[in-house]
Amino acid sequence: MSNGLRLANVAVRPPTPVTEEEAAHHVQERQHVDIAVENSGANPLHAWSGMRAFAFDSSTGELEIYLADPSAIVPPGIEFVSDYPRVPPQVVIAAGATVTIDVPVPTVMRRRVPSQGLGMSFVEEPIENIQQIRIHLQYADVPFQAIVGESLEERRSRLQSHGQVVEAVLTPTSSKE
Amino acid sequence: MTLFIDQSGDSSAVFGDLYSISRQDGGLGDSNVAGDPTVIQVTYIETAGQPATADRLNTLVNTDFGTPIVLTALPGGIDPYSGLDVTGNGFTYIDSTSGADVIRIVYDDSQCVGSGIFMFDVDGNHISTPNPVILYHELSHAFRAATGTTQPNDEIPAETDENVMRSELGLCLRDVNNHDGGCGSGDSCGGTTNNGCFIVSAATGSRESAVVLRLKLQRDRIFRATDLGSRLMDAIYRDYYRFSPRIAAEMQKDPVIRDVVLSIAVRPLVAWYTLANVLALTPADDAAAVEAVAGVWAAVPSGIEAQEVAAALRSIQASEPLPADASLIFVYLAERIQQAPRMPFASWAILEPLVRVWTTYASGSDVLEAVQAWLVAAPLETLEPPAGQELEDELAFLASGPFAPLNARQQVGRRLLAAWPETQIALVRHGFVVVGGDQ
Numbered sequence: 001m002s003n004g005l006r007l008a009n010v011a012v013r014p015p016t017p018v019t020e021e022e023a024a025h026h027v028q029e030r031q032h033v034d035i036a037v038e039n040s041g042a043n044p045l046h047a048w049s050g051m052r053a054f055a056f057d058s059s060t061g062e063l064e065i066y067l068a069d070p071s072a073i074v075p076p077g078i079e080f081v082s083d084y085p086r087v088p089p090q091v092v093i094a095a096g097a098t099v100t101i102d103v104p105v106p107t108v109m110r111r112r113v114p115s116q117g118l119g120m121s122f123v124e125e126p127i128e129n130i131q132q133i134r135i136h137l138q139y140a141d142v143p144f145q146a147i148v149g150e151s152l153e154e155r156r157s158r159l160q161s162h163g164q165v166v167e168a169v170l171t172p173t174s175s176k177e
Numbered sequence: 178m179t180l181f182i183d184q185s186g187d188s189s190a191v192f193g194d195l196y197s198i199s200r201q202d203g204g205l206g207d208s209n210v211a212g213d214p215t216v217i218q219v220t221y222i223e224t225a226g227q228p229a230t231a232d233r234l235n236t237l238v239n240t241d242f243g244t245p246i247v248l249t250a251l252p253g254g255i256d257p258y259s260g261l262d263v264t265g266n267g268f269t270y271i272d273s274t275s276g277a278d279v280i281r282i283v284y285d286d287s288q289c290v291g292s293g294i295f296m297f298d299v300d301g302n303h304i305s306t307p308n309p310v311i312l313y314h315e316l317s318h319a320f321r322a323a324t325g326t327t328q329p330n331d332e333i334p335a336e337t338d339e340n341v342m343r344s345e346l347g348l349c350l351r352d353v354n355n356h357d358g359g360c361g362s363g364d365s366c367g368g369t370t371n372n373g374c375f376i377v378s379a380a381t382g383s384r385e386s387a388v389v390l391r392l393k394l395q396r397d398r399i400f401r402a403t404d405l406g407s408r409l410m411d412a413i414y415r416d417y418y419r420f421s422p423r424i425a426a427e428m429q430k431d432p433v434i435r436d437v438v439l440s441i442a443v444r445p446l447v448a449w450y451t452l453a454n455v456l457a458l459t460p461a462d463d464a465a466a467v468e469a470v471a472g473v474w475a476a477v478p479s480g481i482e483a484q485e486v487a488a489a490l491r492s493i494q495a496s497e498p499l500p501a502d503a504s505l506i507f508v509y510l511a512e513r514i515q516q517a518p519r520m521p522f523a524s525w526a527i528l529e530p531l532v533r534v535w536t537t538y539a540s541g542s543d544v545l546e547a548v549q550a551w552l553v554a555a556p557l558e559t560l561e562p563p564a565g566q567e568l569e570d571e572l573a574f575l576a577s578g579p580f581a582p583l584n585a586r587q588q589v590g591r592r593l594l595a596a597w598p599e600t601q602i603a604l605v606r607h608g609f610v611v612v613g614g615d616q
Contacts, residue, residue: 019559023519027287028252050359053262054255073260077274080259082267082318084332084356104290110257115275118247119183119215120283122257149354151330 005045007168008098009036010133015107030104031127033065033172035135037101039093046163047139049101050089056109061131065103068138068165071156085159087146088138134169138162179323180238181216182207183249188217189419189516190250190286190308195219196422197309198316199231200345201375201384203429216247230313230342237316242323244271244278248312250286258283265289265360267311269318280322282315284308295363297355303363304349314339332356343368375417375425377447380439388447395450399457399579405571408560409522416523420514427513437506440478441486442531448476449530453548457579466545473534473544483539490535494518494528521556529554553585558596568600572607583608 015029039045053070056063066073067088074080093099108124115121140163147154182191192207199205204222221238223231237246253264258272258281267284286308288294294311295303317338321327328334336353343350347368374392378384400410428435452469459465477483485500489507492499496518499507517523533547563571580586590609594601604610 022291027290028254030290051262053260055260070261075258075260075274077272078259079271079273080268081271081280081322081327081331082269082315082335086266086357086359089359106254108254110251110255112257115215117213117215118181118210118245118279119213120185120247120249120257120281121215122185146355146357148352152332152356153329155356 004041004164005047005093005137005139005166006038006040007035007135007137007166007170008038010034010135010170010172011036012130012133012172029107031107033063033103033105033133035065035067035101035103035137036098037093037137038098039095042095043141044092044094045139045141046090046092046143047099047101047137048088048144049091049103051103051105052088054105054109056125056127056130058109058125061129062134062169063105063127063130063132064134064136065105066136067101067103068136069159069162071160084152085155087144088159090143092143093139130172132169132171134167136165136167138165140164179240179242179244179246180219181210181245181247182219183247184215184217186249186251186283187286188250189423191248191312192426193418193422194250194286194309194312195234195248196375196426198234198313198342199223200228201378201422201425202227202231203379203426205234205426206430228345230345233313233316233320233338237320237323240323244280244323246280246282246316246319246323249281249283250308251283252287253285253290256283265292265294265358267315269315269322271322280319282312282319284311284315289360292360293362294358295361296351296358298349298364299352299355301352301355302349303361304351305363305365306358307346307348307369310339310342310346310348313342375421376428376438377443379425379428380435380443388443392447392450395447395454399450399454403571403574404567405557405560405563409555409557412560413522413526416517416520417527419520420516420523424510424513434506434509438510441481441506441535444476444478445473445534446527446530448473449534449548452544453552456545456548457552460578460581470544474538477534477538483535487532487535487539490528490532494524494532521559525551525554525556549582549585552579553588555579555589557589558592562593562597562600568603569606572603572609576607576609580609587611 011034013032015031018027018029037047048067051065051067053066053073054064091099091101107127109127110122110124113121113123144162182188196205202224204224206220207217208220210216210218219238221235223235251263256263256268259270263283263285265285269282272279272281294306296306298304314335317335318331321331333353336351340350349364349366374389377389377392381388400406428438452473455465455469488500489503493511499511517528529551533551537544537547576586580589586609590604594604594610605612
């Protein structure tokens with residue numbers, strides 16, 4: 001019997017359309033990725049349930065979701081001044097249980113393109129026809145908790161070394177609603 | 178000159194947030210940048226006596242740090258430069274990917290897709306964090322990045338600065354040793370960034386003018402009387418905030434615009450709301466209604482062709498081209514409030530009364546009927562329904578006041594029943610829906 005988490009299944013639910021009012025305020029639709037996570041071990045585990053980063057490759061249809069510390073994905077040439085990482089939302093998965101984590105994902109992906117000025121240059125590509133989903137899920141046998149007053153470096157170091165990350169590529173098995 | 182607004186994001190939202198940071202200072206403005214249509218440059222001539230947040234903004238705008246600061250508001254989602262999800266957050270970073278350094282502030286102006294953004298006070302309570310506060314926090318980071326004074330733990334000075342703004346706005350103060358937060362609601366401690374009558378304040382020259390105070394009194398009597406009314410008011414302000422700061426800032430600089438907006442929009446609107454209050458709160462007081470009607474007609478300026486005003490306002494409301502002979506002021510307004518017709522709350526609260534008051538004046542028709550019809554059209558059904566005793570109290574208030582006439586109540590009832598089917602029994606109990614009737 002394994003002592004960790006297994007990413008058992010993933011499904012994509014279509015977004016709830018935004019209202020006219022929301023659209024006027026630039027609120028964008030969110031589709032929902034339901035990730036079934038199985039704890040086959042003998043102890044409860046604490047899994048991150050809030051997305052920290054995502055990416056979509058429209059050429060392959062692969063959606064990548066980070067329910068894990070994403071600092072490794074920041075490209076060279078970007079030096080953060082304000083990036084105090086918050087305590088991630090977490091969910092407890094009891095021994096032997098399977099929990100479904102609902103991850104709202106925008107329906108568009110912004111992709112940087114060569115710049116022509118000081119403003120950001122990007123294109124928005126629809127996140128659709130998802131063929132597979134690469135999931136990075138961080139978890140530990142104890143919850144990640146805030147320590148009031150800890151510095152940015154201390155927080156970042158603790159987050160990066162907290163527990164472990166399970167990664168899997170799954171094919172969405174169903175589309176509900 | 179250092180501060181720029183990124184046109185690839187929501188530039189109106191950024192300008193509105195800067196206007197809040199300046200504490201509604203008409204010295205704030207913007208200008209195009211020659212050769213770079215991707216940004217607009219922020220300009221600021223600070224009015225004497227503005228508070229500390231305005232002083233910081235003045236420094237950021239009018240000091241040449243050698244490194245531009247670019248502000249981008251996004252509705253959550255991926256920051257395309259860092260690759261991180263900005264939903265519910267704000268980032269400041271130095272971007273050297275194109276050669277020269279650029280300090281970028283990227284922040285989520287959707288309030289975490291509408292769910293709110295909270296931080297913590299010293300007792301560990303969740304406290305709300307409006308968008309101008311998020312931007313001011315990030316500007317604090319940017320200031321130190323631009324001046325080479327970034328601290329090893331730069332969150333503490335940023336949160337100390339943030340508390341300066343929170344204090345100015347009457348918001349709960351943040352624990353400067355707790356740098357966490359998340360998506361969800363929080364206590365505002367009674368403070369707010371979105372109750373400013375920006376345009377009325379600019380038109381009358383003061384946030385404390387008699388007209389502003391009268392308008393706030395009318396607002397509080399009718400909208401703040403119940404939770405549903407408060408939520409309706411909040412929704413109206415969310416809409417209003419999208420377009421009003423820029424107009425208000427321009428009015429403060431241009432007395433012609435200020436005088437015209439005051440006469441064709443502000444005074445008639447205030448009189449309209451006064452009459453609406455009478456009809457909604459004291460429907461049996463005929464003398465008060467007569468006085469309020471007289472107030473509406475007195476507020477409509479003489480010497481202006483009412484038909485022309487009504488036609489132009491109808492075109493703006495319908496997002497249609499203006500009549501060929503429309504005055505320049507309507508060309509200006511149409512450009513500045515082009516978002517408003519698509520916003521149901523702003524459209525109902527601002528455009529609809531203006532169209533009705535000028536149309537009624539031009540045609541000589543009954544303004545009492547016009548106000549009653551406007552009250553009936555209040556987009557209550559677009560809000561989440563109250564529940565339990567709160568629902569009973571709300572419906573009782575509405576049935577005895579704004580919708581006391583049975584035909585008005587039943588018109589509203591049809592819409593509420595369609596949107597809130599779970600409230601049918603309460604709607605019947607309060608006369609909004611007739612059992613067996615043609616609903």
